[in-house]
Amino acid sequence: MPEIRYRQIAEDLRKKIESGEIDHDTQLPTEMELREQYDASRNTVRDAIKLLMTRGLVETRPGQGTFVVTKISPYVTVLTGEADASAGQGDIYMQEVTASRRRPTTTDPRVEIQKSVGTVADALGLDKGTTVVSRHQQRFIDGTPWSLQTSFYPMTLVVRGADRLIQAPDIPEGVVAYLRNEIGLAQVGYRDKVTVRAPDANETAFFRLPDDGRVAVFEVFRTAFDQDGHPFRLTVSIYPTDRNQFTINVGKVPDELRHQQESAEIQSGHPG
Amino acid sequence: MPEIRYRQIAEDLRKKIESGEIDHDTQLPTEMELREQYDASRNTVRDAIKLLMTRGLVETRPGQGTFVVTKISPYVTVLTGEADASAGQGDIYMQEVTASRRRPTTTDPRVEIQKSVGTVADALGLDKGTTVVSRHQQRFIDGTPWSLQTSFYPMTLVVRGADRLIQAPDIPEGVVAYLRNEIGLAQVGYRDKVTVRAPDANETAFFRLPDDGRVAVFEVFRTAFDQDGHPFRLTVSIYPTDRNQFTINVGKVPDELRHQQESAEIQSGHPG
DNA sequence: GGGTATTTGTCCGTATGTATT
DNA sequence: AAATACATACGGACAAATACC
Numbered sequence: 054m055p056e057i058r059y060r061q062i063a064e065d066l067r068k069k070i071e072s073g074e075i076d077h078d079t080q081l082p083t084e085m086e087l088r089e090q091y092d093a094s095r096n097t098v099r100d101a102i103k104l105l106m107t108r109g110l111v112e113t114r115p116g117q118g119t120f121v122v123t124k125i126s127p128y129v130t131v132l133t134g135e136a137d138a139s140a141g142q143g144d145i146y147m148q149e150v151t152a153s154r155r156r157p158t159t160t161d162p163r164v165e166i167q168k169s170v171g172t173v174a175d176a177l178g179l180d181k182g183t184t185v186v187s188r189h190q191q192r193f194i195d196g197t198p199w200s201l202q203t204s205f206y207p208m209t210l211v212v213r214g215a216d217r218l219i220q221a222p223d224i225p226e227g228v229v230a231y232l233r234n235e236i237g238l239a240q241v242g243y244r245d246k247v248t249v250r251a252p253d254a255n256e257t258a259f260f261r262l263p264d265d266g267r268v269a270v271f272e273v274f275r276t277a278f279d280q281d282g283h284p285f286r287l288t289v290s291i292y293p294t295d296r297n298q299f300t301i302n303v304g305k306v307p308d309e310l311r312h313q314q315e316s317a318e319i320q321s322g323h324p325g
Numbered sequence: 326m327p328e329i330r331y332r333q334i335a336e337d338l339r340k341k342i343e344s345g346e347i348d349h350d351t352q353l354p355t356e357m358e359l360r361e362q363y364d365a366s367r368n369t370v371r372d373a374i375k376l377l378m379t380r381g382l383v384e385t386r387p388g389q390g391t392f393v394v395t396k397i398s399p400y401v402t403v404l405t406g407e408a409d410a411s412a413g414q415g416d417i418y419m420q421e422v423t424a425s426r427r428r429p430t431t432t433d434p435r436v437e438i439q440k441s442v443g444t445v446a447d448a449l450g451l452d453k454g455t456t457v458v459s460r461h462q463q464r465f466i467d468g469t470p471w472s473l474q475t476s477f478y479p480m481t482l483v484v485r486g487a488d489r490l491i492q493a494p495d496i497p498e499g500v501v502a503y504l505r506n507e508i509g510l511a512q513v514g515y516r517d518k519v520t521v522r523a524p525d526a527n528e529t530a531f532f533r534l535p536d537d538g539r540v541a542v543f544e545v546f547r548t549a550f551d552q553d554g555h556p557f558r559l560t561v562s563i564y565p566t567d568r569n570q571f572t573i574n575v576g577k578v579p580d581e582l583r584h585q586q587e588s589a590e591i592q593s594g595h596p597g
Numbered sequence: 598g599g600g601t602a603t604t605t606g607t608c609c610g611t612a613t614g615t616a617t618t
Numbered sequence: 619a620a621a622t623a624c625a626t627a628c629g630g631a632c633a634a635a636t637a638c639c
Contacts (some may be wrong), residue, residue, distance in 0.1 A: 057625090057627095058626075058627070093628090093630045094627065097626080097627055116634080117635085117636060117637080325637035
């Protein structure tokens, strides 16, 4: 154990939190009170609190105090669906297994024509700088920001006749079904790559994350393949790690009986 | 943009880093130099550096300086293998697609008899407190800590004849193959749940992570099901998020041609 | 709405400790 | 042993956000 003051204080507070002595969503003593309790300076107490913050145990609210964070029941996304997913609701082809009545809503896609950068060109098997169509959406669950999603398609698909990719703000039957019906392009499989990184400024704002990099985000790259084994779409989805989890089913698995924990809590909800 | 001094300084440094003006693995100006450059106090400069640290852009080394972090090429783990995985090498049943010559090594399992806690009992469909066998392993790639893995089996499997679960330190043909041959229990599928959380003290030490909670860990729960649709194993695997990534293949996907980036770097290697 | 007390956020200066070269 | 650079700890001052009257 370190003899360093602010770590000792943080350790002591951590124990009190995890033992339940200080309950969820309740307030810690103020910095002045802690300063007296531990006979340390206010800055040292603040260093201890900062440590607990990066560890995700507490949060501070200016003008109010320091509070033990409330765990929110996570959104569950199943990454293994049908390979030929004709899931039907526009670009939302990832199936969601969530608690009862949770329902995702989605903004209309923002459609752009772009030069493909390295990552996109790489995944789609194109040369860097090739023109691609991007369709960007914000997704919410019960009104709270859930995910940012951008799909990239080679411009050649539009040339081949799928012109609604760049026209229609929304494609009700789903892009996969549309491409199959319109130009005979079928999705036979996809590959997901899941990584974690710090959020950028846009993501921090949209998800209302703390503006230091404490809460990381999942970055899911989904590359879809057609009947010839060629990639024809890259979808990049971003999810905050503090309220999301993924499920992957392989082989024969029973349906998930979702024993919903009673302690289901309202979305944390900084009053701000 | 905020008029807050330490955020301005952090922003300015971030731009210089991301524009490449300060290259990877090179040193930033010292705190004293930054103090003069920005005409701020040393503490304010340090606040800026702390912000860049939680965002994972720089790292500090006492006695040396502040350095731009070097991204390390990630270990890639494929979560979708064969449902009846008889993968052959003991408890390592997750297939690894990694750069050339990377090879995992594994410690002998530490075998324990435990009372199942909530999570384990839940996943295995047992009552809380039921006896289970746990087999814990540390896994390395090229000698660097890669993953911590613990598998839980109901004690009833041992009663049914699979006594090497509690005896043998290692089961060369793999636990799945052993259970099939010994007691006719076949794995027909599994379900993975992937979450991210802050590391605990053990994990921080084993992975040699910074001792604040900056670097989170993946927590992968794999529940394996037998031919009757009953869960018979829970495996919990921990991976640091800063050097791991997961791949999920669904449907028909081409083999991955791993265009290894030339910039492959040695493991970051805090000299500590 | 306004004013005030409370609480955290920012910024400064200084001193001393610890790790590395 | 000495110099350098970051880490810890203290104290003080003022700003900003919030709650309450």
